[in-house]
Amino acid sequence: MTRYDALVIGTGPGGAVTARALAEAGARVLAVEEGHWTEPGTVAPFSMDQMRRQYRNAGLTVAFGRPSVAYTEGMGVGGGSEVNSGLYHRPSRTLLDGWSRHWSIDGLTTGDLRPLSEAIEDEIGVRTLPWPMPASSQVLARGAEALGWRGFEVPRWADCREVDGQRIVEKQTMSVAYWPKAIAAGAELREGTRAVRLQLARGRARAAILEDVGTGALSRVAFDDVFVCAGAIHTPALLQRSGLGRNVGGNLSVHPTVKVTAEFDHVVNDPSDVPVYQVKEFGSRLSFGGSASRPALLALALSENWHEFREAMNRWPNLFVYYAAIQSAGRGRVRAVPGFRDPLVTYRITGDDHRLLQNGLARLMHLLRTAGATALYPSFRNAPKVTAPAGIARAAAAMSPSKSSLMTVHLCGTAPMGEDRRKCAVDSFGRLHTAPNVFVNDASMLPEAPGINPQGTVMAVAARNVAHYLSTR
Numbered sequence: 506m507t508r509y510d511a512l513v514i515g516t517g518p519g520g521a522v523t524a525r526a527l528a529e530a531g532a533r534v535l536a537v538e539e540g541h542w543t544e545p546g547t548v549a550p551f552s553m554d555q556m557r558r559q560y561r562n563a564g565l566t567v568a569f570g571r572p573s574v575a576y577t578e579g580m581g582v583g584g585g586s587e588v589n590s591g592l593y594h595r596p597s598r599t600l601l602d603g604w605s606r607h608w609s610i611d612g613l614t615t616g617d618l619r620p621l622s623e624a625i626e627d628e629i630g631v632r633t634l635p636w637p638m639p640a641s642s643q644v645l646a647r648g649a650e651a652l653g654w655r656g657f658e659v660p661r662w663a664d665c666r667e668v669d670g671q672r673i674v675e676k677q678t679m680s681v682a683y684w685p686k687a688i689a690a691g692a693e694l695r696e697g698t699r700a701v702r703l704q705l706a707r708g709r710a711r712a713a714i715l716e717d718v719g720t721g722a723l724s725r726v727a728f729d730d731v732f733v734c735a736g737a738i739h740t741p742a743l744l745q746r747s748g749l750g751r752n753v754g755g756n757l758s759v760h761p762t763v764k765v766t767a768e769f770d771h772v773v774n775d776p777s778d779v780p781v782y783q784v785k786e787f788g789s790r791l792s793f794g795g796s797a798s799r800p801a802l803l804a805l806a807l808s809e810n811w812h813e814f815r816e817a818m819n820r821w822p823n824l825f826v827y828y829a830a831i832q833s834a835g836r837g838r839v840r841a842v843p844g845f846r847d848p849l850v851t852y853r854i855t856g857d858d859h860r861l862l863q864n865g866l867a868r869l870m871h872l873l874r875t876a877g878a879t880a881l882y883p884s885f886r887n888a889p890k891v892t893a894p895a896g897i898a899r900a901a902a903a904m905s906p907s908k909s910s911l912m913t914v915h916l917c918g919t920a921p922m923g924e925d926r927r928k929c930a931v932d933s934f935g936r937l938h939t940a941p942n943v944f945v946n947d948a949s950m951l952p953e954a955p956g957i958n959p960q961g962t963v964m965a966v967a968a969r970n971v972a973h974y975l976s977t978r
């Protein structure tokens with residue numbers, strides 16, 4: 506049996522950063538990915554085809570609760586980076602200082618992360634658009650400006666250029682920017698391979714049981730160290746299946762999001778555009794932005810009151826979906842269930858969360874009205890159509906917890922890092938407190954959903970952890 510210096514489980518931003526750094530340092534690395542490799546540029550972004558090929562369970566997954574929160578995860582080489590919007594934020598001093606204090610994390614200042622963030626930004630080409638923002642984003646900017654609210658164009662990791670009058674956008678996903686370099690440095694990558702569990706002996710992980718997803722055949726691989734980077738849902742599930750469940754799986758933290766479709770008297774919807782403007786007037790606790798709004802996704806947003814709302818689909822080019830996202834005080838739990846492939850995921854929205862969502866929905870509708878929306882279609886069960894300012898407060902108040910339809914794409918916190926062993930699963934640099942050669946290096950280790958799009962933070966912290974690992978070996 507081949508023995509590896511390091512096994513990396515999962516190939517999203519956390520796994521890609523980890524495997525590449527290890528391979529470039531000369532380690533013998535095997536990376537396994539349950540999903541498949543999709544050749545960059547061969548699937549239309551935010552299409553049904555993409556949902557089928559690059560999302561887990563075609564995007565249909567739910568954290569049960571009252572209300573439940575639907576969530577989506579990328580699945581395939583590159584993980585979420587392949588399907589996401591590519592919106593980049595650098596973690597702020599306030600965020601890192603707060604985490605360091607509350608979770609007793611060493612070495613997580615902006616000074617520690619800045620050089621790593623800068624290198625990543627350079628690598629994946631983080632920049633704003635070289636042409637005007639899409640109409641759907643200009644709407645938000647106009648509304649924010651009129652109200653005096655703070656907002657800005659969020660830079661993306663995308664190579665955008667104009668060739669012969671044609672706009673070309675090449676997102677710098679992990680399969681574009683990291684995996685080719687990791688493989689060139691010697692990392693071995695096995696797609697369609699699921700890590701079932703780790704085998705332990707004398708307190709250390711010695712091997713992993715792998716499953717060929719196509720045939721179901723099981724195999725065993727041995728390693729010195731293992732980096733679990735299977736994302737905030739599957740990292741805790743794998744650790745629990747391996748008997749490493751201490752402080753693992755609780756503390757799931759997400760950005761619950763409520764949506765509203767806005768109609769304008771002019772065209773705002775170009776299905777190939779990605780909304781880039783975010784309103785941050787209310788700090789990290791409440792933000793507004795645009796969602797992917799291809800016709801099928803528009804129909805989904807309108808489906809909460811399809812009977813009343815469906816005729817709006819006839820004017821779909823004038824429609825766009827916007828969201829209000831909150832930093833939630835609630836928490837969830839991931840539990841591996843014997844005999845089942847997917848874990849059971851639950852989430853508890855608190856009363857304060859619900860009030861903030863209602864408040865966010867009302868403010869977002871106010872913003873969109875100010876920006877010229879002629880009709881608003883909130884996304885909760887049996888929501889009313891809003892055509893006048895007076896209807897806004899009434900509509901937001903009608904969104905009870907049992908009627909709300911929440912979703913999230915930002916999942917964090919299920920193996921939180923820090924030195925407090927009573928609540929942290931891993932130490933300040935990702936090493937499991939209960940097994941010295943098991944590391945977590947993905948969104949699971951962030952102590953909470955950061956109030957910004959998280960991939961930039963996941964990558965910077967993962968780069969820091971793997972550098973620390975290499976320096977102490």
Ligand SMILES: Cc1cc2nc3c(=O)[nH]c(=O)nc-3n(C[C@H](O)[C@H](O)[C@H](O)COP(=O)(O)OP(=O)(O)OC[C@H]3O[C@@H](n4cnc5c(N)ncnc54)[C@H](O)[C@@H]3O)c2cc1C
Binds near residue numbers: 578914949
């Ligand atoms: C639709 C969408 C839009 C988003 N938009 C943005 C955005 O604009 N900006 C931003 O910053 N963030 C965005 N995000 C979030 C961002 O993509 C995630 O925070 C990030 O991908 C998390 O990285 P990760 O390495 O923790 O896990 P993931 O990216 O989830 O990668 C984990 C990988 O592990 C694999 N895996 C799981 N279990 C196993 C197993 N047992 N064996 C082998 N492999 C396994 C999975 O298939 C997956 O490919 C978005 C996410 C989604 C889904």
